[in-house]
Amino acid sequence: MKPLDRRQWLKTAGLTGAFSLLGGVKAIADTAPSSEIPAATVQNGRIRLSSNENPFGPSPKVREAIVNTFDxxxxxxxxxxxxxxxxxxxxxxxxxxxxxxxxxxxxxxxxxxxxxxxxxxxxxxxxxxxxxxxxxxxxxxxxxxxxxxxxxxxxxxxxxxxxxxxxxxxxxxxxxxxxxxxxxxxxxxxxxxxxxxxxxxxxxxxxxxxxxxxxxxxxxxxxxxxxxxxxxxxxxxxxxxxxxxxxxxxxxxxxxxxxxxxxxxxxxxxxxxxxxxxxxxEKDFYKYSLQKNKESKEIIYAGLEDLNLAYHKSHTNFVFFKTGREIQGLIEEMLKHNIQIGRPFPPLTDWCRISTGTIEHTKQFVAAIKKVMA
Ligand SMILES: Cc1ncc(COP(=O)(O)O)c(C=O)c1O
Missing domain, CATH: 3.40.640.10 (Type I PLP-dependent aspartate aminotransferase-like (Major domain))
Structure with a gap:
């Protein structure tokens, strides 16, 4: 496609088509909680709960803005x-x-x-x-x-x-x-x-x-x-x-x-x-992100309480909790369940930082940590 044609195409084609042309833009996953807001797919077979990202972004409007800015x-x-x-x-x-x-x-x-x-x-x-x-x-x-x-x-x-x-x-x-x-x-x-x-x-x-x-x-x-x-x-x-x-x-x-x-x-x-x-x-996506983050944190808190693990109520999109065991071993065991958790934070190496995720991914984290800590 010549550059000019491509540009024209981006402007006129539906967004789904534009995203697939651009590549790398994530598809709507099975785990998406809403038909309008796509949620992150699993990366390299792993659920990434290690870098405090927001799996729901960028919002559909932001994706549209990006495409429209190509000119x-x-x-x-x-x-x-x-x-x-x-x-x-x-x-x-x-x-x-x-x-x-x-x-x-x-x-x-x-x-x-x-x-x-x-x-x-x-x-x-x-x-x-x-x-x-x-x-x-x-x-x-x-x-x-x-x-x-x-x-x-x-x-x-x-x-x-x-x-x-x-x-x-x-x-x-x-x-x-x-x-x-x-x-x-x-x-x-x-x-x-x-x-x-x-x-x-x-x-x-x-x-x-x-x-x-x-x-x-x-x-x-x-x-x-x-x-x-x-x-x-x-x-x-x-x-x-x-x-x-x-x-x-x-x-x-x-x-x-x-x-x-x-x-x-x-x-x-x-x-x-x-x-x-x-x-x-954009107010709606902002509120949506905060709401999903809260829901994810509540699921994490409940899981940690079931396990009797100490944690601090968090003002962020992650939760820091005390594992009581060296984090490096836990990271490796969680990877066997395809879940990537946060890295060591010396000197608190018997604590774990877990990022919030989609509701489905958060539940998978809780199920896995219950098995690993059992
Ligand atoms: C406290 C804090 N500051 C800054 C950053 C950097 O974020 P960015 O460069 O994506 O804005 C991070 C990333 O996780 C962070 O946790």
Whole structure:
């Protein structure tokens, strides 16, 4: 097919046809809970509950937006970020110059780790937590101070603040935290951010913000709006189910935003931008994702209670539970049931992180863990 014909065809053909031409776009699975929202198929014969993805995404409207954006895919993205930035800024009470669009939030994490970790500076972080920013900064010479979580698996905010020295370049907070799913009470976070941001930059990784199960929990953008030395990251990978499309964003003071923007390496792309615009405005799929996530978590909780295994109520799309046995062996045994669970999170290697999935896949996880732990 000549390029022009192909483009025309994409515009006029039904979406199902377009998806099969594009390849790689998943088919509607038997496990789909609704005729409208397709759910992820099994990958390589395995049910993947290891990477905190949303198996229902991207939504049908987002898929349509991607197909309709192909006409623009020959263009660079210059100027095309404007609308998405404006939409985010409006919802967060900021201005577009506070927003940096990134290739997944991981690019925002990397660029921040690089910027504030260079020249052997120090980064303070909870342990365990999401490693993206920390590992990247460490590659460029930053020293990472890992402050163990409290017994309740929360951030030890006092201990973290005590570690600040003149060499500190960044304070990393993951809220809700990965892998624990725990949330910092907002009044504690506020006191901490207001105090610490006077001494160093505070990074708030809010990849799981949408899943928070506390009413009216404020967005980290309130600190940005107040002019504090704070950077907040968000992603389209989780609740919007777009992990493979790679788009996220940072919210920070305009001077910091301008500095970080200049250092981006991947940036995002045209299809991702228009996909994100659609996803951001679409309420039904957003609510659907949250609802399915809740149902999946309830099934996991019930299974863990049957097994008498300790867990923490989660503010994310995964559950962290105590297996009481080394996780590596459990990973291998679960793979025999074709279920991929989360990796080890030292030092908590007798805990397991399980991502939510379709209802069917979640039930299969519960059935398998009951056999394996018996
Ligand atoms: C806490 C946290 N931050 C950031 C990311 C990176 O996500 P992405 O680059 O897809 O936005 C993840 C991915 O799992 C995560 O768990």
């Amino acid at each position: 623009l895919a020959c263009r660079y993205t210059y100027g095309h970020e404007k609308k998405l930035k404006a939409m985010i800024a409006e919802r967060e009470g900021l201005t577009p110059d506070h927003i940096v669009i990134t290739g997944g939030s991981r690019e925002g994490l990397n660029v921040t780790g690089l910027t504030y970790g260079l020249h052997n500076r120090e980064i303070i972080a909870p342990d365990p937590t999401y490693q993206g920013l920390l590992r990247y900064a460490n590659e460029f010479g930053a020293y990472i101070h890992r402050v163990p979580l409290t017994e309740e698996l929360g951030h030890d905010l006092t201990g973290m603040e005590q570690r600040i020295t003149s060499k500190t370049g960044l304070m990393f907070i993951c809220n809700p935290n990965n892998p624990t799913g725990t949330l910092i009470p907002f009044d504690q976070l506020k006191d901490f951010v207001e105090s610490v941001s006077k001494r160093t930059v505070v990074f708030l990784d809010e990849a799981y913000y949408d899943y928070i199960e506390a009413d009216d929990y404020p967005s980290g953008s309130v600190f940005v709006k107040a002019g504090h030395n704070v950077i907040v990251s968000r992603t389209f990978s989780k609740v919007y189910g777009m992990a493979g499309i790679r788009i996220g964003y940072l919210m920070t003071r305009p001077d910091i935003a301008a500095r970080l923007s200049k250092r981006l390496m991947a940036n995002t792309n045209m299809l991702a931008l228009y996909a994100a615009e659609t996803a951001y405005q």
